[in-house]
Amino acid sequence: xxxxxxxxxxxxxxxxxxxxxxxxxxxxxxxxxxxxxxxxxxxxxxxxxxxxxxxxxxxxxxxxxxxxxxxxxxxxxxxxxxxxxxxxxxxxxxxxxxxxxxxxxxxxxxxxxxxxxxxxxxxxxxxxxxxxxxxxxxxxxxxxxxxxxxxxxxxxxxxxxxxxxxxxxxxxxxxxxxxxxxxxxxxxxxxxxxxxxxxxxxxxxxxxxxxxxxxxxxxxxxxxxxxxxxxxxxxxxxxxxxxxxxxxxxxxxxxxxxxxxxxxxxxxxxxxxxxxxxxxxxxxxx
Numbered sequence: 116x117x118x119x120x121x122x123x124x125x126x127x128x129x130x131x132x133x134x135x136x137x138x139x140x141x142x143x144x145x146x147x148x149x150x151x152x153x154x155x156x157x158x159x160x161x162x163x164x165x166x167x168x169x170x171x172x173x174x175x176x177x178x179x180x181x182x183x184x185x186x187x188x189x190x191x192x193x194x195x196x197x198x199x200x201x202x203x204x205x206x207x208x209x210x211x212x213x214x215x216x217x218x219x220x221x222x223x224x225x226x227x228x229x230x231x232x233x234x235x236x237x238x239x240x241x242x243x244x245x246x247x248x249x250x251x252x253x254x255x256x257x258x259x260x261x262x263x264x265x266x267x268x269x270x271x272x273x274x275x276x277x278x279x280x281x282x283x284x285x286x287x288x289x290x291x292x293x294x295x296x297x298x299x300x301x302x303x304x305x306x307x308x309x310x311x312x313x314x315x316x317x318x319x320x321x322x323x324x325x326x327x328x329x330x331x332x333x334x335x336x337x338x339x340x341x342x343x344x345x346x347x348x349x350x351x352x353x354x355x356x357x358x359x360x361x362x363x364x365x366x367x368x369x370x371x372x373x374x375x376x377x378x379x380x381x382x383x384x385x386x387x388x389x390x391x392x393x394x395x396x397x398x399x400x401x
Contacts, residue, residue, distance in 0.1 A: 123165035125224035126198030131165035141181040227343040233290040248298040301401040323384040
């Protein structure tokens with residue numbers, strides 16, 4: 116039986132969806148595919164849902180049964196071998212919750228990341244000291260010094276995606292509350308604002324602040340992240356976190372609702388230019 120793991124890589128998610136599509140095009144039911152492998156139908160479902168590592172012998176049997184040519188099957192297997200390699204974040208498996216591992220994987224594969232944050236500066240834009248202050252508050256449920264430093268290291272490594280060659284576009288709408296709530300002393304907050312201003316110099320980063328004066332907006336229910344991918348097999352996804360876990364939404368109606376809310380918030384929030392002025396003014400107050 117295939118080995119489960121904390122979270123799939125995006126490559127495994129894509130190949131799982133391709134495997135599902137190939138089975139359906141071949142006109143086979145999940146139970147029939149299971150008979151080919153001599154396993155339970157649940158095993159086939161888990162392969163297609165990327166809940167287990169893709170076993171190469173299983174893939175070869177299925178691809179042959181689905182009528183895939185030898186050349187195409189060989190290419191599929193090569194992709195599976197690459198996808199089965201652990202993601203870099205899995206080095207942090209000791210402190211990284213399984214429900215967040217998928218977030219890091221999606222984050223690294225997305226072409227566009229849109230985020231609404233009412234509580235803290237998003238992790239991709241935090242300084243080390245600010246991140247350490249958030250983590251020390253117990254927001255993640257782990258407050259030992261070693262755990263905190265591991266989380267800070269993970270957060271800093273995640274930020275590398277913003278300056279890589281194929282960097283995604285990051286578009287954040289952040290409530291003014293985020294910067295009015297002190298995390299650490301004034302020096303920490305000044306450094307954090309400086310980092311936000313520096314990030315806004317990147318061509319792929321847009322930051323907007325929703326000021327108190329603008330009143331309520333449709334996103335006040337809670338933070339969420341919307342991912343968009345270049346790969347056609349991956350639909351837009353919404354990540355929404357709660358106290359002990361998270362949900363990943365990919366139903367079109369749910370994603371469309373979140374996208375509409377995000378667009379309305381962006382239209383209502385301060386422009387990127389005005390946001391820079393707000394940040395500079397806030398820094399002077401510290």
